Amino acid sequence: MPSWKLVSGLCLFFFGSLVAAVGVGYAMVQVPSENIAAKSQNNVYYWANGDQMVATGTGANRQNITIDQIPQAMQWSVISAENKSFYSDSGVDPMGIARALANMARGGQTQGGSTITQQFVKNTYLSQDQTITRKFKEMFISIKVGTKFSKQQILQGYLNTSYYGRGAYGIQAAAQTYYGVNAVDLKPSQCAFLAALLKGPTYYDPIGATNIDPAADAKSNTARSKARWSWILEQMHNDKHITDAEYQDAIKKYPEPQGLKATKGMTGQISYLVDTAKKYVLNHSDISQTEFDQGGFQIYTTFDKSNVNELAAAVKKVQKERIDPKKRSLDKYVQFGAASVRPKDGAIVALYGGDGYENGHFTNNADTSGVPVGSTWKPFVLAAAMEYGTYKTDGVGISPLSKYNGDDHLKVRNQDGSYVLNKDNSIFYQNNESAHAWGYISLRKAMEQSINTPFVQLGMDVGNSKVRDVAKASGILDDSFATLNASFAIGTSTPSAIRMADAYATFAASGKQADPYSVVSVKHDGQPVSGFTKPTVKQAMPENVANNVTDTLENVIQNGTAENAKALGRAAAGKTGTTDSNKSAWFVGYTQQLSTSIAMFRENPKDAELLSMNGTAGVASIHGGDIPTSIWTEYMEAALKGKSDLGFPDATKIDKVSNEDGAPSPTPSVIVTPSETPSATPSVTPSVTPSVTPSPTDSCQFSLQCSDNGGTDGGTTSSPTVSATTSESTGTNRGNTNGGIFGGATG
Numbered sequence: 001m002p003s004w005k006l007v008s009g010l011c012l013f014f015f016g017s018l019v020a021a022v023g024v025g026y027a028m029v030q031v032p033s034e035n036i037a038a039k040s041q042n043n044v045y046y047w048a049n050g051d052q053m054v055a056t057g058t059g060a061n062r063q064n065i066t067i068d069q070i071p072q073a074m075q076w077s078v079i080s081a082e083n084k085s086f087y088s089d090s091g092v093d094p095m096g097i098a099r100a101l102a103n104m105a106r107g108g109q110t111q112g113g114s115t116i117t118q119q120f121v122k123n124t125y126l127s128q129d130q131t132i133t134r135k136f137k138e139m140f141i142s143i144k145v146g147t148k149f150s151k152q153q154i155l156q157g158y159l160n161t162s163y164y165g166r167g168a169y170g171i172q173a174a175a176q177t178y179y180g181v182n183a184v185d186l187k188p189s190q191c192a193f194l195a196a197l198l199k200g201p202t203y204y205d206p207i208g209a210t211n212i213d214p215a216a217d218a219k220s221n222t223a224r225s226k227a228r229w230s231w232i233l234e235q236m237h238n239d240k241h242i243t244d245a246e247y248q249d250a251i252k253k254y255p256e257p258q259g260l261k262a263t264k265g266m267t268g269q270i271s272y273l274v275d276t277a278k279k280y281v282l283n284h285s286d287i288s289q290t291e292f293d294q295g296g297f298q299i300y301t302t303f304d305k306s307n308v309n310e311l312a313a314a315v316k317k318v319q320k321e322r323i324d325p326k327k328r329s330l331d332k333y334v335q336f337g338a339a340s341v342r343p344k345d346g347a348i349v350a351l352y353g354g355d356g357y358e359n360g361h362f363t364n365n366a367d368t369s370g371v372p373v374g375s376t377w378k379p380f381v382l383a384a385a386m387e388y389g390t391y392k393t394d395g396v397g398i399s400p401l402s403k404y405n406g407d408d409h410l411k412v413r414n415q416d417g418s419y420v421l422n423k424d425n426s427i428f429y430q431n432n433e434s435a436h437a438w439g440y441i442s443l444r445k446a447m448e449q450s451i452n453t454p455f456v457q458l459g460m461d462v463g464n465s466k467v468r469d470v471a472k473a474s475g476i477l478d479d480s481f482a483t484l485n486a487s488f489a490i491g492t493s494t495p496s497a498i499r500m501a502d503a504y505a506t507f508a509a510s511g512k513q514a515d516p517y518s519v520v521s522v523k524h525d526g527q528p529v530s531g532f533t534k535p536t537v538k539q540a541m542p543e544n545v546a547n548n549v550t551d552t553l554e555n556v557i558q559n560g561t562a563e564n565a566k567a568l569g570r571a572a573a574g575k576t577g578t579t580d581s582n583k584s585a586w587f588v589g590y591t592q593q594l595s596t597s598i599a600m601f602r603e604n605p606k607d608a609e610l611l612s613m614n615g616t617a618g619v620a621s622i623h624g625g626d627i628p629t630s631i632w633t634e635y636m637e638a639a640l641k642g643k644s645d646l647g648f649p650d651a652t653k654i655d656k657v658s659n660e661d662g663a664p665s666p667t668p669s670v671i672v673t674p675s676e677t678p679s680a681t682p683s684v685t686p687s688v689t690p691s692v693t694p695s696p697t698d699s700c701q702f703s704l705q706c707s708d709n710g711g712t713d714g715g716t717t718s719s720p721t722v723s724a725t726t727s728e729s730t731g732t733n734r735g736n737t738n739g740g741i742f743g744g745a746t747g
Contacts, residue, residue: 043297045274047305048349048520054265056167056274063172065183067156070171073188075155076241077195081232083116084239091117091146091154116158118142123161163290164194165201165209167263178257188242189233189250193257196228202289204228207260211279211364212289214479226254260362269312272353272364273518276498277301279367280519285531287522298523307350307639311338311596314635315352322617322627330615333602337365338631339498339516340596340639343505346514346535348498349594350639367496369480371601371610374577374624375450376500376586377491379507379549380471381459382443386545386654387470390461391415397545398658400552404454405660406438406446412456412486413661420460420486428486430456440663447552448560450576452490457660459489473540474503475513491577497597504588505595506540507549507573510649513540547651549573554648557589561625565589565633570645572636576624583610587628592646594639598628 042055067075079086092115121141145154164174174194175183186194202209204225208218230251237247266274277299282289287297315336325331338352351366386397409429412420420428430453438451446454459467464484472478476499482492495503498516506513515535522529553573557565561576565587574589584601600622602611613622 042295043292043299045277046298046300048302048347049305050300051305053301053303053305054270054274056263056265063170064160065170065172067152069182069184070156070159071184071186071188071191073236073242074159074171074183074186074191074194076236076239077188077191077232078116078159078198079155080235080239080241081195081228082119082198083114086116086155087151089115090143091115092142115142117145117154120154120158120161121145123158123163162198163201163293164197165205166207166260167293169293177261179255180258187250187255188236188246189229189253189255192229192232192236192250193225193255195232196225199228206257207362210369211275211367212282214369229254259360260357263357267358268356269308269351269353271357271362272351272366273301273303273308275353275364276348276351276367276518277303280517281522284519285522285529287529296525297529298526300520300522302347302349302518302520303351304349307340310638311340311350311352311635314631314638317634318627318631328615328618330613331617333605333611334613334616335361335365335601335603336631337368337371337497337599337601338597338635339366339496339501340594340635341498341501341505341516343508343590343592343595344512344514344537346502346505346516346537348501348516348518351498365599366498368494368599369496370494370608371584371599372482372492372494372579373500373586373588373599374491374579374584375452375455376575376577376588376597376624377471377489377493378447378450378455379504379553379575380474380476381455381462381467381489382447382552383474383507383541383545383549384462384467384470385443385458386548387541388462388466389656390458390658391463392461393656393658396656397654398656399654400444400447400548401442402657403440403442403659403663404446404457405662406432406441406451406454408432408435408437408453410453410457412460414460415463430486440659444552444555447575448555450556450561454660455489456486460486461660464488470541471503473513474506475499475515475540476503491579497599500586500588500599501595501597504574504590504597507546507553508590508592508595508648509546510543511539511541511546512537514538543649544652544654547649548654550648551651553589561623562587562589562629564625564629567633568636568640570640571647573648574629574632576629578621578623582613582616582621585613585622585624585626585628587624587632589629589632589636591636591640592648593643594636596632596636596639598632600628 044055045053047053083089149157159171161170163169164171164177166177168174168177171194172183174197175181175186175190178194179186179190196204202212202216203221206218206222206225208221209216233242233247233251236242237244242250278292281287281297281299282292315338319334319336323331323334325334335354336352337354338350339348340350341348351364353364353366354361382400385402386400389396389398409431411427412430414420422428432452438446438449441451441454443454443458445451467489468481468484471481471493476493476495480493480495480499482488482494485492502513502516514537517535519532520534521532550573553575554571556562556575557572562574565572565574570591572589572591574587577586577588578584584599586597586599588595588597590596600613602613602616603609604611614620616622617627619626
């Protein structure tokens with residue numbers, strides 16, 4: 001047993017050491033200065049080759065002002081909202097610090113200071129380190145600040161160092177950014193709005209921040225902002241910081257802030273590249289938006305400057321040739337979005353987000369949401385059929401030569417044989433764009449001409465949940481999937497241009513998939529930030545399934561709706577897509593080197609509602625094979641100039657043919673054995689006139705095989721046997737659905 005003297009001595013020593021440590025800590029910490037904080041650094045973005053792209057951040061958008069230039073209403077709004085006891089407390093909340101330390105001990109995140117003094121200290125000591133050491137340091141600084149600075153100085157420092165969103169640090173920058181006035185001229189209602197932003201601009205700026213969090217959409221943010229704005233005014237009134245008359249005047253109308261503005265260097269496509277890279281950094285690291293906006297980061301991207309310029313040039317060239325808003329009212333509000341991804345890797349080498357921040361377009365169209373992709377979805381249906389088969393084949397994949405009814409206005413059946421019904425229990429009919437009577441045609445032919453009815457029924461036979469699984473494995477995100485109804489198969493889902501390019505890259509890479517990424521590495525003040533690795537490559541679908549999809553999509557370019565892409569002059573595969581009422585048009589295509597998606601749509605600037613493009617560009621309707629394919633071809637020709645034509649791997653034939661119920665059985669082969677002097681006319685007249693008239697010889701046999709697959713799916717000519725195949729007229733029809741209860745897409 002230790003003696004009481006020893007125990008007492010140890011306790012005194014421990015207590016003395018603690019006091020000494022606290023004293024040393026208190027003496028060593030530096031009191032924060034808003035002037036030091038104002039020296040925040042820019043973030044610097046780099047092209048894929050290491051050249052600097054742009055330096056952007058808060059350094060140029062910050063200006064300290066004195067407390068007498070800050071309206072009383074602004075001062076009282078933050079006090080009423082965040083720290084009512086500001087003028088009477090010590091500046092430190094011991095319980096808040098204890099909670100933060102306990103949270104860190106459990107491995108959680110640190111928590112912000114609960115007093116204005118602590119928040120001021122935190123603003124000036126932002127770092128990536130979430131440590132107990134830093135928390136103690138902030139506590140010592142807060143105590144020191146409380147004894148050295150007056151409350152007015154602390155409040156001034158807090159308002160000068162707080163982040164208000166849109167790159168605005170400090171109340172002066174915030175006043176200019178949101179209302180275009182100096183801080184001293186802010187009205188009480190505007191002050192309450194700006195105070196609400198301190199809760200978190202990502203979620204309280206009415207403009208929205210879906211690039212950071214999908215939940216931060218404009219509608220939700222506006223609702224949150226209005227609620228907190230009115231609550232702050234109410235608190236100020238309750239605390240008697242504004243009179244009854246001032247309160248009534250302030251609360252009668254929400255002070256709508258002005259729109260976004262382009263900042264220095266953020267013009268052209270640079271703004272969208274930065275937007276994409278920033279979003280990737282925040283989603284793939286522990287860096288908070290506030291920390292990131294404080295600056296000092298170096299972001300090394302995957303963007304190829306030449307590719308970015310070539311993609312923008314292709315859009316602008318075709319846009320100038322075809323779209324004229326001054327001449328045609330239906331050309332107003334037309335927008336384009338595009339992305340180009342490297343297969344087998346996922347690197348985004350280029351994107352096109354719109355006309356640029358400087359032209360008032362702040363939405364990144366390459367990362368669109370809400371624009372249906374139409375018939376560019378059909379390859380996922382075909383892939384699912386080849387991988388999983390239908391309910392009739394017990395999991396055995398089926399061939400693209402399987403036949404389905406391609407006629408217009410067809411009833412669609414469930415797997416139990418019953419008809420699909422609308423919400424009013426009437427029978428659902430699927431339409432094509434035209435009433436052309438295709439009859440039973442191969443899925444390959446249906447893809448070539450983008451006919452809807454075969455793929456809607458195929459989706460039901462495979463199971464649209466399987467189609468969704470294939471699309472997800474290819475790179476499509478969960479939140480973009482539409483309802484799994486009959487029209488799911490023809491593109492009611494709304495993935496972004498980036499995700500569509502990435503998903504088609506899976507076909508280009510023989511089934512290998514990697515998620516799209518835009519940032520290779522991040523440094524802070526020259527030191528690497530952990531957490532950035534290339535996405536892993538996985539086998540998303542069987543190699544031969546992907547290769548058969550590619551083989552089918554090559555035919556779409558060679559003989560189908562994407563014939564405009566033949567001008568590329570090299571092996572390529574792709575699919576067109578257009579949606580109900582012609583509200584969007586897509587083309588997604590690829591070589592082994594690049595997968596690129598082009599989206600075209602009209603959008604009402606007031607409510608972001610999609611508008612019909614019927615009549616746009618002076619034509620009855622816009623199809624994916626028209627303007628989007630022209631842009632794709634223009635860009636790919638420039639991007640691949642000087643690069644080898646790698647072609648595609650051969651696809652192994654999938655032999656399982658599973659026709660839709662009701663498809664006619666093929667006519668048996670008729671063998672004609674000619675006499676020594678054969679006649680050009682077979683001795684047995686076939687029910688269908690062959691499309692090829694054989695030239696018989698003494699030793700030949702003539703085998704007639706009836707088929708509707710067209711030249712590319714038909715028979716072959718060889719010696720001594722000649723196979724002739726009846727052929728459907730290819731026509732020039734583009735698949736389209738006119739909707740029904742489920743909506744739909746065109747080809």
